[in-house]
Amino acid sequence: MSSRIKEIENKLVHAKFKLTTPRRLIMEILLENEGDHLTAEDIHNRLREKGHQVGLATVYRTLELFCELDILSRLNFEDASSYYELEEQDQHHHHLICLSCNKIIEFSDELLEDFMESIEKKYGFEVTDHKIKYLGYCSDCHD
Amino acid sequence: MSSRIKEIENKLVHAKFKLTTPRRLIMEILLENEGDHLTAEDIHNRLREKGHQVGLATVYRTLELFCELDILSRLNFEDASSYYELEEQDQHHHHLICLSCNKIIEFSDELLEDFMESIEKKYGFEVTDHKIKYLGYCSDCHD
DNA sequence: ATAGGAAATGAATTCCATTATCACTTGAAA
DNA sequence: TTTCAAGTGATAATGGAATTCATTTCCTAT
Numbered sequence: 001m002s003s004r005i006k007e008i009e010n011k012l013v014h015a016k017f018k019l020t021t022p023r024r025l026i027m028e029i030l031l032e033n034e035g036d037h038l039t040a041e042d043i044h045n046r047l048r049e050k051g052h053q054v055g056l057a058t059v060y061r062t063l064e065l066f067c068e069l070d071i072l073s074r075l076n077f078e079d080a081s082s083y084y085e086l087e088e089q090d091q092h093h094h095h096l097i098c099l100s101c102n103k104i105i106e107f108s109d110e111l112l113e114d115f116m117e118s119i120e121k122k123y124g125f126e127v128t129d130h131k132i133k134y135l136g137y138c139s140d141c142h143d
Numbered sequence: 144m145s146s147r148i149k150e151i152e153n154k155l156v157h158a159k160f161k162l163t164t165p166r167r168l169i170m171e172i173l174l175e176n177e178g179d180h181l182t183a184e185d186i187h188n189r190l191r192e193k194g195h196q197v198g199l200a201t202v203y204r205t206l207e208l209f210c211e212l213d214i215l216s217r218l219n220f221e222d223a224s225s226y227y228e229l230e231e232q233d234q235h236h237h238h239l240i241c242l243s244c245n246k247i248i249e250f251s252d253e254l255l256e257d258f259m260e261s262i263e264k265k266y267g268f269e270v271t272d273h274k275i276k277y278l279g280y281c282s283d284c285h286d
Numbered sequence: 287a288t289a290g291g292a293a294a295t296g297a298a299t300t301c302c303a304t305t306a307t308c309a310c311t312t313g314a315a316a
Numbered sequence: 317t318t319t320c321a322a323g324t325g326a327t328a329a330t331g332g333a334a335t336t337c338a339t340t341t342c343c344t345a346t
Contacts, residue, residue: 018293018342040333055296060333076219080304080332161313161322183303198325203304223303223333 004031011069022054026062030072030086037075037083037104077104147174154212165197169205173215173229180218180226180247220247 008027009019017023029046030038038046044059063084066072075083075095093106151170152162160166172189173181181189187202206227209215218226218238236249 020294020342022295041331053296057297057334058295061294076221078219080223082332163313163323165324196325200305200326201324204323225303 008071011071015069017065017069022058023062023065025052025054026059026066030066030084034086037085039081039083041081043084151214154214158212160208165201166205166208168195168197169202169209173209173227177229180228182224182226184224186227 005024005027009024012019012023025047026043029043033046040056040059040063043063044054044056047054047059063072063074067074067084070087072084073087075085077083077095095104095106148167148170152167155162155166168190169186172186176189183199183202183206186206187197187199190197190202206215206217210217210227213230215227216230218228220226220238238247238249
């Protein structure tokens with residue numbers, strides 16, 4: 001994981017941005033919660049829980065910067081918030097968003113043929129809309 | 144177009160909602176601007192331009208109701224606003240969102256094979272991300 | 287090392303889309 | 317018509333995100 005930090009630090013330095021403490025701390029939070037979808041507020045809270053005091057504005061600015069550098073991707077679901085997750089260059093994935101419980105299920109993008117059918121089978125997901133973001137009801141929520 | 148209004152009115156009545164003046168006026172705006180992607184504010188403004196005075200809260204409430212009745216669909220792009228468009232039961236489509244000029248290009252969902260390639264060709268669109276919402280640069284904006 | 291200056295930060299403020307509140311009005315069922 | 321739940325409108329409240337600006341920090345050149 002230290003190498004992941006190094007890798008990200010290199011991206012920053014290469015793009016002529018400074019290596020600051022807040023940026024390092026935010027990186028750490030992101031790596032510790034890899035796989036999760038965090039909001040700016042989530043990150044801000046976890047920083048405070050760990051006793052680090054970083055301004056919320058800085059969190060927003062840093063997340064935006066990391067997106068520009070392709071360290072993060074920003075996800076917009078159906079609510080007002082933006083969620084962030086670490087960009088994993090190889091395993092690109094999409095999201096199933098359950099309209100009932102708001103669960104987010106990730107699925108890989110191997111095949112585009114029989115795409116929808118296989119997803120419906122695999123996740124027991126009833127697709128009710130098909131807007132390219134997949135919305136519907138997950139196996140726990142549909143009748 | 145009068146038949147379209149009738150059709151929508153039937154949906155409302157059938158679901159036991161009242162046929163009120165604000166709802167009728169909003170329907171008209173939507174039909175007059177079919178194919179566009181309108182925000183609540185857009186609709187509110189067009190109502191005022193036409194001399195009709197409908198509260199913004201009512202516009203929001205009506206749009207939400209129309210979405211529930213599948214009269215409208217709500218689209219969330221990369222900015223803070225929601226956009227609404229009339230649901231056309233047959234010709235389902237997706238959106239290409241140009242990160243540079245914010246143009247929105249609609250494309251149909253006929254084939255899932257060679258999906259990306261055909262879209263890239265058809266619209267001269269350089270896909271830079273692949274998050275299921277297609278973001279990138281349109282033919283006017285890429286180099 | 288250190289001084290200088292640009293970049294970055296933090297606290298507070300502002301912005302803006304959306305939602306909630308609540309008194310008032312209206313559509314339609316009886 | 318009368319009745320009253322449903323719907324509306326003005327305004328305030330909310331909440332996420334952006335902005336402002338004075339202060340601090342990182343880094344380069346000396």
